[in-house]
Amino acid sequence: MIDHYPSRQTDRASLLPRLDPVVHGTWTPQAPLTQEQSRFFDENGYLVLENQFDAAEIAALQAEAATLLAHPAGLKPETVITERNSKEVRSIFEIHRQNAMLAWLAADARLSEVARYLLADDVYIHQSRLNYKPGFQGKEFYWHSDFETWHVEDGMPRMRALSMSILLARNTPHNGPLMLIPGSHKEYLTCVGETPDDHYKSSLKKQEYGVPDEDSLADLANRHGIVAPTGEPGTVVIFDCNIMHGSNGNITPFPRANAFLVYNALSNRLEKPFGPATPRPDFIAARKDIEPVRPMAGPLKRRAA
Amino acid sequence: MIDHYPSRQTDRASLLPRLDPVVHGTWTPQAPLTQEQSRFFDENGYLVLENQFDAAEIAALQAEAATLLAHPAGLKPETVITERNSKEVRSIFEIHRQNAMLAWLAADARLSEVARYLLADDVYIHQSRLNYKPGFQGKEFYWHSDFETWHVEDGMPRMRALSMSILLARNTPHNGPLMLIPGSHKEYLTCVGETPDDHYKSSLKKQEYGVPDEDSLADLANRHGIVAPTGEPGTVVIFDCNIMHGSNGNITPFPRANAFLVYNALSNRLEKPFGPATPRPDFIAARKDIEPVRPMAGPLKRRAA
Numbered sequence: 001m002i003d004h005y006p007s008r009q010t011d012r013a014s015l016l017p018r019l020d021p022v023v024h025g026t027w028t029p030q031a032p033l034t035q036e037q038s039r040f041f042d043e044n045g046y047l048v049l050e051n052q053f054d055a056a057e058i059a060a061l062q063a064e065a066a067t068l069l070a071h072p073a074g075l076k077p078e079t080v081i082t083e084r085n086s087k088e089v090r091s092i093f094e095i096h097r098q099n100a101m102l103a104w105l106a107a108d109a110r111l112s113e114v115a116r117y118l119l120a121d122d123v124y125i126h127q128s129r130l131n132y133k134p135g136f137q138g139k140e141f142y143w144h145s146d147f148e149t150w151h152v153e154d155g156m157p158r159m160r161a162l163s164m165s166i167l168l169a170r171n172t173p174h175n176g177p178l179m180l181i182p183g184s185h186k187e188y189l190t191c192v193g194e195t196p197d198d199h200y201k202s203s204l205k206k207q208e209y210g211v212p213d214e215d216s217l218a219d220l221a222n223r224h225g226i227v228a229p230t231g232e233p234g235t236v237v238i239f240d241c242n243i244m245h246g247s248n249g250n251i252t253p254f255p256r257a258n259a260f261l262v263y264n265a266l267s268n269r270l271e272k273p274f275g276p277a278t279p280r281p282d283f284i285a286a287r288k289d290i291e292p293v294r295p296m297a298g299p300l301k302r303r304a305a
Numbered sequence: 306m307i308d309h310y311p312s313r314q315t316d317r318a319s320l321l322p323r324l325d326p327v328v329h330g331t332w333t334p335q336a337p338l339t340q341e342q343s344r345f346f347d348e349n350g351y352l353v354l355e356n357q358f359d360a361a362e363i364a365a366l367q368a369e370a371a372t373l374l375a376h377p378a379g380l381k382p383e384t385v386i387t388e389r390n391s392k393e394v395r396s397i398f399e400i401h402r403q404n405a406m407l408a409w410l411a412a413d414a415r416l417s418e419v420a421r422y423l424l425a426d427d428v429y430i431h432q433s434r435l436n437y438k439p440g441f442q443g444k445e446f447y448w449h450s451d452f453e454t455w456h457v458e459d460g461m462p463r464m465r466a467l468s469m470s471i472l473l474a475r476n477t478p479h480n481g482p483l484m485l486i487p488g489s490h491k492e493y494l495t496c497v498g499e500t501p502d503d504h505y506k507s508s509l510k511k512q513e514y515g516v517p518d519e520d521s522l523a524d525l526a527n528r529h530g531i532v533a534p535t536g537e538p539g540t541v542v543i544f545d546c547n548i549m550h551g552s553n554g555n556i557t558p559f560p561r562a563n564a565f566l567v568y569n570a571l572s573n574r575l576e577k578p579f580g581p582a583t584p585r586p587d588f589i590a591a592r593k594d595i596e597p598v599r600p601m602a603g604p605l606k607r608r609a610a
Binding site: 135136140143173174221248249250253254 | 440441445447448477478479481484519522523526527531533551552553554555556557558559
């Protein structure tokens with residue numbers, strides 16, 4: 001298969017053009033976004049949706065997440081990622097396959113129909129997780145394009161995927177919120193060097209390969225600026241698979257938490273990785289037993305598994 | 306001498322009342338602050354002054370700082386502090402005694418008269434430094450009250466000192482700006498444990514003793530909130546010696562830099578430390594050859610030493 005987005009193959013970084021649309025669908029009045037929202041996402045590579053969920057739904061989601069993070073005992077051990085230097089749970093992967101309420105969240109029409117419109121295809125969950133970023137000692141997450149990793153390490157062919165972060169705690173400017181470089185999604189910044197096998201085991205805690213170079217990051221940030229959407233629990237931040245993003249550490253007492261869903265177009269399923277010989281495991285990058293999301297209407301509730 | 310602010314003496318933290326005024330002066334129309342500014346500082350423990358310096362003065366100050374940080378060769382070696390894990394210069398201490406322009410800055414009437422009003426006394430420079438916090442890898446600085454350290458480690462008797470940070474680079478919400486807990490200056494949070502001798506050598510890079518406990522920090526932040534003043538180069542952020550403050554790390558490409566001056570009331574000169582037997586060296590906490598600042602009018606320029 002042709003590699004349209006080569007990266008980690010030379011010792012020099014390049015800014016290559018994006019070859020794929022950002023909004024794959026054609027807007028009509030029936031679309032689940034307004035025309036203005038659709039344009040905003042196209043131009044900026046992200047979009048914030050408020051008031052998608054009511055207070056009871058948000059409370060239920062927070063309660064479910066708190067239970068899972070505090071008692072991850074029933075989950076597949078490899079999907080539970082702890083903070084560097086502590087046993088505190090930082091992320092639980094493949095959560096939509098391990099928990100009924102999170103499966104429903106991923107299918108919820110208020111989210112999945114937006115993904116189906118933007119990607120103009122049936123969609124499936126490429127990756128899901130619950131993230132908990134504690135206060136006081138929360139570590140930074142360095143700048144990266146998700147697509148660069150998903151392409152090189154997972155074999156995602158094209159830019160036809162997006163992420164949704166459903167905030168479960170208040171995001172303020174001070175507690176290490178997601179920072180995005182709006183507009184950076186329209187260029188593809190290649191990274192230098194090669195990817196070692198089994199890189200994912202350390203990269204989930206600290207990224208060392210597939211890291212953008214400082215000169216290119218400065219160029220992108222100087223041209224486009226940096227935004228950090230803030231919001232109350234329940235806010236949904238949608239962002240393109242190729243937007244440059246990261247987050248600072250967090251010394252405030254206020255933790256961050258979110259449910260994180262990556263929707264990929266069914267036609268953009270994973271191939272053989274373009275970098276390492278061995279693909280990452282299924283709980284990080286779904287490859288087996290792919291099923292399209294079937295949009296579900298109705299309120300979000302805690303559910304028996 | 307009676308220890309009015311005991312800390313690091315027991316295994317439990319306490320919130321003790323502040324025994325000293327915040328604004329020691331009595332406001333009159335001749336004061337160098339408006340009555341509103343004076344009240345704001347009293348209530349919140351910090352104040353932001355914009356437009357104190359003109360563009361030429363700011364450019365001169367930035368140029369002087371850049372030269373010093375890039376070529377610290379002529380400076381006393383112990384006053385030059387490098388970043389953990391690198392040789393990049395993070396701070397230069399005692400800069401007002403090593404550089405003519407910074408000496409003038411400390412004496413500049415637009416700053417020193419404000420200090421003299423708020424402290425209602427002759428003032429001297431307890432500590433001065435140039436700070437440079439690089440982008441991409443800038444490390445956090447954990448929450449602390451300066452006074453707690455100055456009292457325990459340096460023997461500063463009472464709360465009659467303040468800091469001024471003169472921004473030399475733009476502070477945004479994203480590049481790890483100073484965070485303050487407004488109102489926290491009216492309580493004194495004691496820390497647990499003892500201070501080892503020579504603690505300062507490591508504490509300039511990473512604080513390990515005199516660290517506030519998480520429960521008290523959460524209490525303060527929940528009651529008072531957190532602010533992080535942003536501003537263009539030249540902005541002056543004044544803050545009380547006892548306000549709880551810190552800063553997050555900085556993965557953005559945008560460095561932070563400031564000139565930092567601590568004014569202490571002449572009547573509040575250092576005594577024997579209330580903690581360790583040996584006081585910290587003079588370049589961190591001025592004890593010898595104290596001279597009151599003589600306010601100087603006139604524009605700030607680069608000057609021959």
